[in-house]
Amino acid sequence: MNAPLAVLRFDTRDDAATEAVGAALARGVPLGIERAVSMHLQGDLGAGKTTLVRGFLRALGVTGTVRSPTYGLLEPYAAAGRTVLHLDLYRLAEPTEVEALGLRDHDEPGAVWLIEWPERGAAVLGPPDLRVRLQADRAAHHVTIEACSPAGLRWLDAAQPASLT
Secondary structure, eight states, rough: OOOOOOEEEEOOOOOHHHHHHHHHHHHHHSSSSSEEEEEEEETTTTSSSSHHHHHHHHOOOOSSSSOTTTTTTHHHHHHETTTEEEEEEOOOSSSGGGGGGGGGGGGGGTOEEEEEEEEEGGHOOOOOOOOEEEEEEESSSSEEEEEEEEHHHHHHHHTTHHHOO
């Protein structure tokens, strides 16, 4: 794994604050990229991954229920003129199962992949543009966001990091 181009660390005190991080990241999605951009969300069960995704999708205008797609593995959304794929790879038995999800069919400009439990498919997925690590304890969700590509650096810069801390 290469060193990230930029790292941002902070805490959120409740679900609303974690959703606000997701909303800020949605506003920063880079445009003009010739492929889909990806955000890998890592953390234990209950760390806030789906809560962050909910804030991301709400900021793009999704109004329906947003749950982690644990059993279906993939939930597509049409949001703000783009395709957003929310994946939960927790139940994968083998990394090669990622291919059956048809991600490559959605590797298009403007598409966004939000992937929970990416380590379960790392051999197939490749590196993310942004990596978000969440850890929860009684007091807060500890959030670390790493820009892992030039597109990820643009994404993090456009999300206005000052508003995230």
